[in-house]
Amino acid sequence: MTTTSPRKRRTKDSVTTDRYARMLLIRELETEAERQYKLARIGGYCHLSSGQEAITIAAADALEPDDVLVTGYRSHGFALARGVSPEAVMAELFGRRSGCAHGRGGSMHLLDVERRYFGGWGIVAGQLPIATGLALSLVRRGSEQAVLCELGDGAVNMGAWHEALNLAGLWHLPVVFLIVNNEYGMGTSVQRASAEPELYRRAAAFRIHGERVDGDDLEASLETCQRLLDLARRERRPAVLEALTYRYRGHSVADAGLAYRTREEIARHEAADPLKRARAALLDQGVGEDELEAIERQARERVEAAVEYALADPEPEVSELAVGMHAPGSAEQFERMRPGSPFGELELTFGAGLGR
């Protein structure tokens, strides 16, 4: 299991103004989400990905349109990177109708079926076995696409990780498990949680390729994601990619994020911020300061517009409480359950959730 490959296709120009703009959009949206949370316009759990933008954009850009993406709950960045509009993301965070989950899912359960982003899952490692099933379907249909499954460093200690990796290895499934190693699962560092803290090595137990990359290096991350997804697509070889990065904010907006790490540690990471690195690379390439400032202004404006949009968007109707719960045709199956139903069903569920 190595970290370098002879077949590198590093292109000098993988750090583009477009990618920089999209990384910035993520950062700005996260910063705004925290503000809006404190204004009580966003509720529930709200996990920010500030600091993790490079690997997020790299992973999304290594995906082809017909590849499939599935992630955990720290999903705002992945949604944006996959092309979901900031309006659809913000409206979801506000619990509004035109949110990407129609106001039903909130921060943890973003998705976009058209862009083949199948969620946004909240139970640690729950998305891993699902990823193997998504990949199995691709194989059964003879498709030459792959699945990218994001997970946190904390997820590798769940039983589901072991089971999913074994299936992927055994059945030669086209899936890349991307561990976003941001050093902590809540307040527990990787060192304190994992008997083998070099997480990519754990792939070896399943004879799956494992590899580590600096997830704050956009160019290296993009190259690695592309290479591993290519292998999955062309040779049906699954892989584990461990991307080293860092989350600046607390585990969720409710966590100050200082009880288990020092300000110095955070500052050290901020000094090597992926956005700063990308910006410096662009300046090196001869992109003008003016152009970069314009990009930065646009990102802020874009997020402000998303907030305006979300504020104006209506909340879902209570009569639509259970919409989507069951498939069309289910109403008939349930119709004889009504006599004696307790209030909950009588008032709210029947009618709306049975696929009428």
Next chain:
Amino acid sequence: MTYREALRLALREELARDERVFVMGEEVGVFDGAYKVTAGLLDEFGPDRVRDTPISEEGFVGAGVGAAMLGERPVVEIMTLNFLLVAMDQVVNHAAKIGAMFGGQVRCPLVIRTPNGAGNQLTAQHSQSFDQYFAHVPGLKVVAPATPADAKGLLKSAIRDDDPVLVLENLRIYTEKGEVPLDPEHLTPIGRARVARQGRDLTIVAHSYAVVRALAVAEKLARERGLEAEVIDLRSLRPLDMETVAASVAKTNRALCVEEGWPTYGVTAELAARVQHACFDDLDAPVERLGMAEVPLPYAKSLETAALPNEARLERAALATLELVPA
């Protein structure tokens, strides 16, 4: 003292009293607990007694089962009830089986404590009350304190009990305050319900946060309509104190059963079945029940509020049980 502080006091007292007791779970140590129940205990008792675990519920619940089989008294914290599902097999098919399957030769004095409940827009995967999944299982005991005093008294009883006990806490009650007996030997017995409010017109049977809601609605009914609801706080789901429930219904002749979870095949279903059997001749109206709307809980605030057995719905259900409004 708050409900949260009462739980912490129970843990501290039992850790100090009995060397065999130890606490383990995700973030219980360095982080002071995801919901701060275990705050300060790591400093006081050290990392052997207050053990941080990786995110491995099946693993450390099972470790609790094994340690308990050799006579330890593990108190396993599950961050929220939702995550106990990934350890369901260890609870239902292992811990619960030990006493009977081995002919009473091995015991499993394990405590699992975990908050559940909805109301903070945590959405479908994080807003659930699976109380009945566990109360359904022979071999388990399930308690659900609704007050700070019972939080302390029931957790202590659970720790001293020789069987596996699930202690269901509730996120919404953590900040509720109340009198808590400071005597370290004061226990709340398992299997005994409590008459939380006296009344003659209607019995509302509830547990956990639903008790708080029921008491609020009972006060409102008394204030605005002169109706006196009796509120029974079950405190324990398995064993279930039907004696207290039946005595109340014999007096009021009407019963409304409330729970935070889905009512279909739920705690209220069990109660309704037992009440109609125990109180058939006493009942003046069908037993009614109320719970969460039968849907995975949505995120949007308005939808979430509408789906929960909120006070407005509870009041309507009470009036329907009294045949003052149509059901």
